[in-house]
Amino acid sequence: MAISASMVKELRERTGLGMLECKKALKETDGNVDQAIENLRKLSGLKAAKKAGRTAADGVVGVKVAEDGSYGTLIELNSETDFVARDEVFLGFAEKVLTAAFDAKETDVATVMAGDLESEREAMVQKIGENIGVRRLAAITTEGVVGAYKHSNNRIAVLVELKGGTTELARDIAMHVAAVNPQVVSPDQMPQELVEKEKEIIASQPDMAGKPEAIVEKMVMGRISKFLKESSLIEQPFVKNPELTVGALAKQAGAEVVSFIRLEVGEGIEIEETDFASEVAAQVAAAGK
Secondary structure, three states, rough: OOOHHHHHHHHHHHOOOOOHHHHHHHHHHHOHHHHHHHHHHHHOOOOOOOOOOOOOOEEEEEEEEEOOOOOEEEEEEEOOOOHHHOHEEEEEEHHHHHHHHHHHHHOOOHHHHHHHHHHHHHHHHHHHOOOOOEEEEEEEEEEOEEEEEEEEOEEEEEEEEEEEHHHHHHHHHHHHHHHHHOEEOOOOOOOOHHHHHHHHHHHHHHHHHHOOOOHHHHHHHHHHHHHHHHHHHHHOOOOOEEEEEEHHHHHHHEEEEEEEEEOOOOOOOOOOOOOHHHHHHHHHHHOOO
8 A cells, every 4th residue: 555645644743753764654554554553652662642633524512501400412513614613603503403402302413403403404505515514412411410611612512420519510620621631530441452452552662571571560550550540530630730630629529520521523533635736746647648
């Protein structure tokens, strides 16, 4: 497989390594970026790489919470460009869909959009000339309390569920989740397959070579413990007061973090990157045949 400049660029951005090293790693994996990252981590002790940055889908997120804190809804509405995502008509439509989902306590997109909302969406697509769609709806219902935070750029929104505590505390923790992006609430929630993969990578790193098995095991477990703490919400230093972990903050208020949902615009969506110069060259070559 030919290694494109965009592949090398993505790997460089995600690892911080040089162009030649990235190109070599991609050749060895036939262009598989994730496999290249795993191999580089084994060989060089590289820390976990950044997530893929090609989340080019634009749009907004929205969040709404019941006055008594018993229920909250999240939405992601996508557009193709940031220009449309800032349009008042688009933002008004996002609010309509959020309210409809919230009032119905419904997270199935097709159910919420059936009828007038879908007709309105289709009319917007025709008028604006961009594809517009509700990508995700999510919700939390609780006997405890739900708090929410939406970042000012309308691109990240979070719901946090507490047992005990207040909506204000839940909102503060939701703001932390927006900023730090933990994977799980507590270390015991981390999927075992991810833990085993991390162990494999750590054990293959250069500073493990030649050490007795017992020493390697001890070092691996130490680094796994650090990985779990860094990835778990209640073990992370609270952004507004790093002297406290989020778990300790909640405990001081007589609360316990139960769950969270974090939506970020475009996460996990990739679009094909086009090398415009190469595309033009190819078209010129084709025309000359």
